Amino acid sequence: xxxxxxxxxxxxxxxxxxxxxxxxxxxxxxxxxxxxxxxxxxxxxxxxxxxxxxxxxxxxxxxxxxxxxxxxxxxxxxxxxxxxxxxxxxxxxxxxxxxxxxxxxxxxxx
Amino acid sequence: xxxxxxxxxxxxxxxxxxxxxxxxxxxxxxxxxxxxxxxxxxxxxxxxxxxxxxxxxxxxxxxxxxxxxxxxxxxxxxxxxxxxxxxxxxxxxxxxxxxxxxxxxxxxxxxxx
Numbered sequence: 109x110x111x112x113x114x115x116x117x118x119x120x121x122x123x124x125x126x127x128x129x130x131x132x133x134x135x136x137x138x139x140x141x142x143x144x145x146x147x148x149x150x151x152x153x154x155x156x157x158x159x160x161x162x163x164x165x166x167x168x169x170x171x172x173x174x175x176x177x178x179x180x181x182x183x184x185x186x187x188x189x190x191x192x193x194x195x196x197x198x199x200x201x202x203x204x205x206x207x208x209x210x211x212x213x214x215x216x217x218x
Numbered sequence: 219x220x221x222x223x224x225x226x227x228x229x230x231x232x233x234x235x236x237x238x239x240x241x242x243x244x245x246x247x248x249x250x251x252x253x254x255x256x257x258x259x260x261x262x263x264x265x266x267x268x269x270x271x272x273x274x275x276x277x278x279x280x281x282x283x284x285x286x287x288x289x290x291x292x293x294x295x296x297x298x299x300x301x302x303x304x305x306x307x308x309x310x311x312x313x314x315x316x317x318x319x320x321x322x323x324x325x326x327x328x329x330x331x
Contacts, residue, residue: 140317142318150324150325151322151324151325152261152310153322154319157318159317200318203318204249204314206251206263208260211260
């Protein structure tokens with residue numbers, strides 16, 4: 109079992125719809141979770157982080173965390189073509205090591 | 219966040235040579251990290267570089283192949299030694315600004331021929 113798993117996609121969503129990206133992790137002791145967006149040819153950009161169970165909203169983005177199910181998700185509302193990118197889920201192991209999932213490629217269709 | 223720069227942005231190198239990648243951040247940070255991202259793949263941590271101590275390498279990465287320097291709180295270098303085509307990748311540095319949040323530099327795209 110991989111430490112951090114994501115559906116590699118590609119995930120195709122029509123413009124204006126909600127994009128839902130999912131991530132599961134194996135280390136039950138993990139406490140901090142991150143979502144990065146990576147455009148083709150660019151480096152990863154931190155867009156959301158979440159530490160507590162429940163939802164955290166920032167603009168069109170909502171991160172959801174369920175530690176009991178070891179599940180993290182990212183919702184993108186009112187999806188725009190500019191949201192087309194690869195989204196990487198990362199989990200903090202211990203005090204400093206980020207472990208990344210393989211990423212989900214998202215395409216927003218106009 | 220922080221402003222992070224890397225040099226070079228890309229390079230094409232011959233097999234058997236070495237390349238040193240520089241990472242500069244605009245503020246003092248305790249923890250810097252070096253990652254590799256192979257084509258179409260996710261990020262793999264090479265090592266953690268803390269100022270004033272030896273770098274900590276992840277399984278599968280050794281100091282002889284990837285020596286790291288961290289001379290101060292704003293700068294680090296990663297050297298890719300005795301390169302082979304399998305070392306062709308994007309190399310990224312990152313800094314940790316608290317609570318595990320890491321911010322990445324623009325990356326160095328390395329091609330080994």
